[in-house]
Structure formats: structure tokens, C-alpha cells
Amino acid sequence: MEDLVVTRAEGSLIFDANGRRYINFTAGWCVGNLGWRRKDIIAAIRDFDGPTYVHPYYRYQPWAELVDRLTQLAGGRLTQCFRAAGGSEAVDIALQAAILHTGRSKFVAIEGSYHGNAIANRGVGDSHLRGRIPGLRPSSAKIKPPLDATRLERVEALLSREDVAGFIMEPIICNLGVLIPDRTFMRGVQRLCRRYGTLLIIDEVATGFGRTGRMFGFELFGLKPDIVCLAKAVTAGYAPMGATLTIRAVAAAMQELGVYSTYGWHPLSVAAALANLQIWAEQGDEILVDVATIGAFMRERLLQMPFGPQTEVRVQGLAVGVDIGDAEYAERIQTRCRENGLLITTEDTTLTLFPALTIDDVTAVEGLRILAQCLQPTVRVNPVRCDGGRMPVGAAVPLICP
Numbered sequence: 001m002e003d004l005v006v007t008r009a010e011g012s013l014i015f016d017a018n019g020r021r022y023i024n025f026t027a028g029w030c031v032g033n034l035g036w037r038r039k040d041i042i043a044a045i046r047d048f049d050g051p052t053y054v055h056p057y058y059r060y061q062p063w064a065e066l067v068d069r070l071t072q073l074a075g076g077r078l079t080q081c082f083r084a085a086g087g088s089e090a091v092d093i094a095l096q097a098a099i100l101h102t103g104r105s106k107f108v109a110i111e112g113s114y115h116g117n118a119i120a121n122r123g124v125g126d127s128h129l130r131g132r133i134p135g136l137r138p139s140s141a142k143i144k145p146p147l148d149a150t151r152l153e154r155v156e157a158l159l160s161r162e163d164v165a166g167f168i169m170e171p172i173i174c175n176l177g178v179l180i181p182d183r184t185f186m187r188g189v190q191r192l193c194r195r196y197g198t199l200l201i202i203d204e205v206a207t208g209f210g211r212t213g214r215m216f217g218f219e220l221f222g223l224k225p226d227i228v229c230l231a232k233a234v235t236a237g238y239a240p241m242g243a244t245l246t247i248r249a250v251a252a253a254m255q256e257l258g259v260y261s262t263y264g265w266h267p268l269s270v271a272a273a274l275a276n277l278q279i280w281a282e283q284g285d286e287i288l289v290d291v292a293t294i295g296a297f298m299r300e301r302l303l304q305m306p307f308g309p310q311t312e313v314r315v316q317g318l319a320v321g322v323d324i325g326d327a328e329y330a331e332r333i334q335t336r337c338r339e340n341g342l343l344i345t346t347e348d349t350t351l352t353l354f355p356a357l358t359i360d361d362v363t364a365v366e367g368l369r370i371l372a373q374c375l376q377p378t379v380r381v382n383p384v385r386c387d388g389g390r391m392p393v394g395a396a397v398p399l400i401c402p
């Protein structure tokens with residue numbers, strides 16, 4: 001992947017240094033949910049005439065405005081917000097807040113999960129890293145998938161010791177190839193967290209802002225988390241930002257520590273986030289209807305593709321995972337797709353597709369056609385020229401755009 005030199009991005013397309021056009025089924029991995037190069041968000045950044053920078057100890061009215069908007073979007077309960085520069089920082093703040101609020105130091109997470117690459121985040125993530133990073137936070141226990149009612153016994157055994165500060169997970173686990181937990185599991189985890197005084201931390205860094213067909217993934221299960229971590233699509237990819245939303249009592253426990261982030265919520269990032277949320281306020285319902293429609297269409301098409309007998313297609317909104325049960329084959333498909341003008345990602349044995357939520361039908365169909373044809377190793381896909389014209393079938397002509 002490293003040799004792909006990106007020079008331009010537009011809607012659901014990106015272009016490399018040779019002018020080659022790629023259909024982008026990754027959206028920067030759940031970042032560019034509204035597509036690239038949107039005039040409305042770019043204008044908000046370009047026309048910004050506020051302060052160059054605001055020190056975290058001062059006040060800045062757009063910070064308050066953005067907190068209000070995020071609080072409302074998240075259901076109104078999580079009224080407090082810590083400003084962060086990205087997802088890892090947002091999760092790290094959540095972990096600290098849970099420790100300080102509960103006076104406990106342990107965490108429970110999903111085995112194999114990813115919550116960012118700072119050292120504390122690694123500690124609650126994938127256990128395989130333990131051998132690679134000596135001294136990694138030892139006090140985190142893991143729940144292994146499948147995430148269904150049968151796992152609640154183990155969750156209870158862990159939480160009932162009343163020494164667990166937080167239970168952290170993604171509501172739809174994008175980092176495990178779009179793993180979709182059972183509703184009974186999610187509701188049970190929340191119930192057990194409440195019973196044993198553990199905070200429920202929902203990491204919406206990847207799932208937030210419409211990816212799962214809801215504004216936030218926790219809505220799918222009717223959850224009321226104590227802490228929600230946001231980043232990636234909060235600015236739709238136009239500037240860096242992270243945020244940790246929580247309830248008043250949890251935020252109060254953090255006050256003594258005085259957490260701040262120098263570049264957390266830079267004025268330009270705030271302008272981008274507010275422009276993004278304005279689009280959601282005006283067009284959010286329509287966007288979510290489109291997500292459901294295109295997601296259902298993709299599921300249907302993927303189910304028809306000859307991936308092999310062990311395949312599981314998992315679709316929630318436009319978080320799409322196709323587990324083909326073979327990591328090497330998944331890599332090969334990814335490479336072939338790229339050679340033929342389609343960008344997808346893989347998680348172990350699963351192909352993951354995270355297109356922009358605003359992808360148009362024609363581009364979605366074209367991307368799926370490339371994917372289908374890349375399942376057969378010898379077939380050369382019929383490439384699309386920049387003018388939308390078709391090359392003869394089987395023509396191995398490089399795709400050069402002006």
C-alpha cells in the first residue's frame with residue numbers, strides 16, 4: 001500500500017501520482033464519511049477568520065457550540081466533553097476518567113480489539129501485543145467472540161469482583177472485520193456494568209457519524225454509555241479532532257488532573273466539525289436512508305459473489321465485512337482490487353469495505369464489479385476511463401487520467 005502516492009481525492013475517488021483513478025471503498029478507514037473535497041466543508045475552513053489558536057485554558061465560544069451539538073447528537077445525557085486531537089487521545093482520556101471516577105484500575109475489553117496506539121490503549125487492546133511490548137498494562141481482561149448471551153457469564157465473573165473501572169468496546173467492531181455483537185450481549189454488558197459499578201465506555205471512533213446506519217452505533221442496542229469516544233468522522237476527515245463525552249460525575253473526577261491537549265480542538269478543526277455537523281443537521285435523515293439502501297444493496301451483491309463456502313457477509317449500515325476464512329486469499333484479493341482500481345482493506349481473514357456514506361449508485365456498482373472480477377485470479381477487469389467510457393473487456397490498459 002505504501003507505494004500509492006495520493007495526489008487528489010474527490011467524492012469516492014482518489015487519484016495517484018500517475019493520474020490513476022481508484023474507487024475508494026475505505027473512506028480513509030471510516031474518516032471521510034461524507035466524501036472528499038466537499039465545497040461546503042472546504043469553504044468553512046478557507047473562509048475561517050477567527051483566532052489562529054486558542055490556548056486550552058481560555059474560553060472559545062465555538063468549543064461550547066460544538067460540545068452542545070455533540071451532546072445533543074449523543075442523546076443529551078453526556079453533557080461533558082474533553083477536547084482531544086484524535087482517537088487514541090480520546091480513548092486514553094476515557095481510561096483515565098474511568099480510573100479516577102471509580103478508584104479502580106482494571107479494564108475489560110474484547111479480545112483482539114483495537115482502541116488506538118498509545119501505550120494505555122494498547123494495554124486494553126489485542127492481547128497478542130503482550131509478548132511484543134514488555135510491561136504492557138497487565139490489568140485488562142478480555143472477552144473472546146462470539147459476543148452473544150453465552151459470554152455474559154464470563155463478563156459477570158470479571159465485573160462482580162468490583163475492581164473493574166471500565167468495560168470498553170466498539171458497538172460494531174470495525175477493527176475485528178465488522179463483528180456485530182448480539183443485542184442480548186450488549187444489553188447484558190450494560191446491565192452488569194451498572195450492577196457492579198463499572199463504567200461502560202463505547203468507542204465510536206470508527207463507528208460514529210453514520211457509519212452503522214445510525215448516528216452512533218450504541219443507538220442500535222438502545223445503550224446509555226457512561227463515556228463515548230469520538231474522532232475520525234467528527235470532522236469528516238477535513239481536520240484532526242478527538243472528543244471524549246461523558247456524564248458530569250465522571251468529568252468531575254478528572255478536574256483535579258487538569259487534562260488538556262495543546263492541539264485538541266484547534267479553531268480550524270472546530271470550523272470543519274461544525275460544518276460537518278451542519279450538513280448532518282440538514283441532510284442527516286436522507287444520508288442515513290441512503291446508507292441503509294446502499295448497505296442492503298451491497299449485502300445482496302456480496303452474497304451472490306463466489307467467495308467460497310466458509311464466507312460470512314456482515315453488513316451494518318455501510319460497515320461491511322466479508323470473512324472469507326483465509327487471510328492470504330484476503331490479501332491477494334485486496335492487492336488485485338488495487339491493481340484494478342478499487343481500494344479495500346482487510347482485517348485478518350476479512351475483507352472490510354467502508355465506502356463514503358454519500359457514495360453514488362454508479363460508483364458503488366462499479367466498485368463491486370471490480371471486486372467480483374478480482375475473485376478470479378486471471379481475469380483482468382474492464383477498466384473505467386476518466387471520462388466514464390469503457391475499455392474493451394480484458395484490456396490490460398493502465399488507467400491514466402489527465
Ligand SMILES: Cc1ncc(COP(=O)(O)O)c(C=O)c1O
Nearest residue numbers: 086087088115116203205206231
Ligand atoms: C476504534 C478505534 N479507536 C481508536 C482509534 C485510534 O484513533 P486515532 O488513529 O485517531 O488515534 C482507532 C483508529 O483506527 C479506532 O479504530
